[in-house]
Amino acid sequence: MRAISGLWRWRHNPLCRASDLVECWAALVALSMMLVVAPVIGVLAGSAAQDTLDRSIREQRDSRLEVTATVVRRLGGGVVGADPEAGSADARSRVLALWTAPDGDERREPVLTALSAPRPGDTFTIWTDRAGQKVARPLDPATAATHAALAGFGAALVTAGLVEVARRLVLWRLVRHRYARWDQAWDRAGPDWGRTGTGS
Structure with a gap:
């Protein structure tokens, strides 16, 4: 120049x-x-x-529901890494959990929980779709803003x-x-x- x-x-x-x-x-x-x-x-x-x-x-929040799950028992494998969908650095434990789907059916599946020492009967929240299948939580507005800022900076x-x-x-x-x-x-x-x- x-x-x-x-x-x-x-x-x-x-x-x-x-x-x-x-x-x-x-x-x-x-x-x-x-x-x-x-x-x-x-x-x-x-x-x-x-x-x-x-x-x-908005679409994710309309199609996903936050439900309460109950720990049935802790599964082997110990503590695993952070959940990339959650955007947090919390250690996660693998448990067999029980929850009620929106249609009233009970679901029992292995999931990850942020509970440090999960015991049978402990409760935590998970996100499910309308059919009761576990899904990732909706995108966080702060994360969305960060992605948008990075897109603008890149452009x-x-x-x-x-x-x-x-x-x-x-x-x-x-x-x-x-x-x-x-x-x-x-x-x-x-x-x-x-x-x-x-x-x-």
Whole structure:
């Protein structure tokens, strides 16, 4: 972006080529787009992601129910890692649990619980679908907001990167054009180079 600082000084310089001005203007336009367009696209992408995630949260909350389950007995395997769906670092124990489905049927299945030392009769909450099958809990609004912010930030970075790639392509074309002009100038001067009386 050093070309931007030289734009004002070079505009009336007799040594300034048209390609120099194009390079400076390309750098100025690229910087403006990175400072204005990229953040706007980031905000729009983040807002769109937030709207989609909010709609998904509403749909999940409409189709999933929080029910109380009772520990029947603790299962082997000891304590397992955190539940990635829960978004917490709590250690989880595997138990055989009993709960009542929305249609009144009793379900008895192995599940994970955040209880540190589950004993028969202990209760905890789980999420089920309308048929009573255990499902992951609905997406948390804070997690959704984090995903939306990351999507917006990523979109802004991608936009800035594309602008920089376009600027470098323009610069590459300008440099190739300059080299071609230099080659033509050398070809014109070449036959007379070093001869006496040619003005060199």
